[in-house]
Amino acid sequence: MKDVAIQSYAKEIIHIESKAIENLENLIDKSFSDAVNAIYNSKGRVILTGIGKSAIIATKIVATLNSTGTPAVFMHAADAIHGDLGTILRDDIVICISKSGNTPEIKVLAPLIKNFKNTLIAITGNKDSFLGKQADFVLNSYVDKEACPNNLAPTTSTTAQLVLGDALAVCLLKLRGFSSDDFARFHPGGSLGKTLYLRVSDITSQNMKPQVSPETTTKDVIVEISKNMLGVTAVLENGKVVGIITDGDLRRMLSSTEDFTKLKAKDIMSKNPKTIKNSAMAIDALELLENNDITQLIAVNSGEYAGIVHLHNLVKEGII
Structure with a gap:
């Protein structure tokens, strides 16, 4: 198959699935809002179950719910009827995912859940x-056809299930007033977590604090910058930041001055440097x-010099 044909076919598949997802808006009804409220008001967890591809979708929805403030557990439908029903506690709500809603395992499982007096929510296309x-609430995931040319492989249908799961999780997030700080508590690892919790103070506490006075000689400025390995030094007067000198400032000074031995920090520094509060987020x-096309920032704490933040620090921390 030629490249053009492959690309055309891929676009057709995406179009089929996107139209199905668009139609889900028309299927959201009171049963959906009732299901959201039931979960929100529940004292238990959300147990998600399914068979085949629906089970895989269930595990993803579990992950999304857990990361957005709704405790959730996955229970495979086949394992449930062979001993794992003990996963379900008295106050738990069970969400069962099935395109047809008529698979053998589901037919056995659904009545058992009802016998336990647990609320049962169905995500089904039928x-x-x-x-x-059997379900107390039904989230309609109906799709006209699968993206598979034989209309067999779960493609569009599983996408629809996933989208409904996302809608459920985010509605619950909104109800709980789940904030970015809450999200950070559940996502401490990786670059995403760091953008949510890493502060400037976490960086400055690990860096040197290069500093000179306005009267410091050029030679000593160069020594201070070299010693602290940040390519910069703050210029302090009476404990307050009055300027900054970077490697770039030194290069520009050397290229424009024949004799720099009489120059002092105040002659080289850039006044009114960009600063950031030490308590600010690293992001x-x-x-x-x-925004300012620079590589270093001076951090301050209540107006006092707190340290340096270098672009390389943020690269190392995975913020970039």
């Missing part, structure tokens, strides 16, 4: 199926660096 009729420091 509201009139066995599962649909805010990155934005300030990028």
